[in-house]
Amino acid sequence: MGCSFPVLIVIIIIVLAVGVVSLLSGALGKAIVGDVGLPDIFTVDAPHVQLPAEEIGHIGPITITNTLIASWITIVVLVALAWAVTHRIKLIPSRLQSLLEFAIEWLLNLCTDVAGEKYGRRFFPIITTIFLFVIMNSWLSLVPGFGSITYTVAEHGEEHVMPLLRGANTDINFTLALSIVSFIFVCYFGIRYSRLLFFKQFFNGGRFIRGHGLLFRGKVKAGFGSIGFGIIDMFVGFLELISFFIRLVSFAFRLFGNMLGGEILILMMLFLMPYLLAVPFYGLELLVGAIQALIFGGLTLVFVTMAVTLHEHEEAH
Amino acid sequence: MEGLGINLPQLIAQIVSFLVLFGLLYFFAYKPILRMFDERSQRIKESVEQAEKVKEEAAAAEEENRKKLETAAKEGQEAIARAMRAGDEARQRAQQEAQVEAAGLVEKARQEIQRERDEVIGELRQEFADLAVAAAEKVIEKSLDKEAHRELIEKVLDESTGLDKE
């Protein structure tokens, strides 16, 4: 231990006190020992789970939701961080610059490792933006006070109290928007570098049509064989097409589910036992945010790499 | 769909905000940082190349120095050898000259001695012959033919080995 004995004693006493308060004020403690009448300030309300983002106001035709505001805050934070480093970028980096450089270099290496030198640099900006956006969204929503700023809306004579900020990752619109961007990106580069092969993986009717040609020229056996395999080809292409779109949906729902789940988990832990029990889950959520960002960026990278290297696979078969 | 809260304007707003972030980060983060990476790697490459060049130059200079030293040493040795040879030659020549001179002197001395001896012998002979003739004249009181006497005496002298002419 790096501290003296009295300090250790004080720390233990504080932790014990927090533990007792959290046990007595939480729902779990109340169920076991009954309400001992602690002031309201120690208790945490039961979370009410709401899937859609709460509306805060309107600017013209656009509805402003709390998740949209949170995503703008993320944008501001990221751009401010980038600007703080790059407006006086130096060859010999300062501490902040080396931090950002480390992240950028790591992502650049990931891109060039997976996609190769040729494509890696082209994919890098989108992949990095996805990664940084997702990770910053989830980490910013863990900042204390992020969810506790409330906003009251009078609507139909009722007053709704809602958080002003909510992690953008917990809004299906955000995750869906991200996966749509990621899939447009995959399609764009797939069509640009694989040309017709990109469509051929979904609509592979070549053998089917050739079979008819063979049948017409009187080669019955070869013709029927070709038609048979052609039908299988087309079915496989159909499956590819469906799984292509399911990937889009599963991208969106994976991020949404994981992040909303984590949010609810933390709120639940705060409700059950404030202060103490939630701490490990905050750590867990930090990790989950990083992993989800890596999965989203990494899978996009995998799919775009597969889409641009279709011809290599064709040659391999 | 309603339960999840999917609606088109929200979706579009989020797509737009992603694109805005992408654009801003592209200009404020990726472009300058990637350029910096390239610049840095370029710089590193250059300095490595320069170090290599300096090393090569140093090696070349050293090689040149070594060669120079070698040639200098060789030249020095040659000079020493030449000097020694010249010294030897001079000594030999001096020796020879001295020998020749000495031999000449000895020869001259010998010739002188020979000549003086011959002279002395000649004079002695003359005197002896005259003495002998005078003695004989006294003895016989008769003057012999001087010329015949001399021949006689010469003959006697020639027969005796002690005072032969050389």
Next chain:
Amino acid sequence: MDKRLAALGMLGVGFFVAGSIILGVVGGNWLDSKLNSEPLWLIVGLLLGIVVAFYGVYAMLRPFLKDKQDKGNS
């Protein structure tokens, strides 16, 4: 394809399977309610979802399977 890349792809397998089956069921149900043909399209959607799920998992596993075959051949 890179092995690590394929492994990264496997991270998404759970939601892919769930998504394909749920989408099949929801789509079938929707078609049924439109066409009043319960439960025909529900079953078709479910089956299609399952087939797509298995196909997708197979496609994601293909790099590993191929690698094993290559090793077996050599």
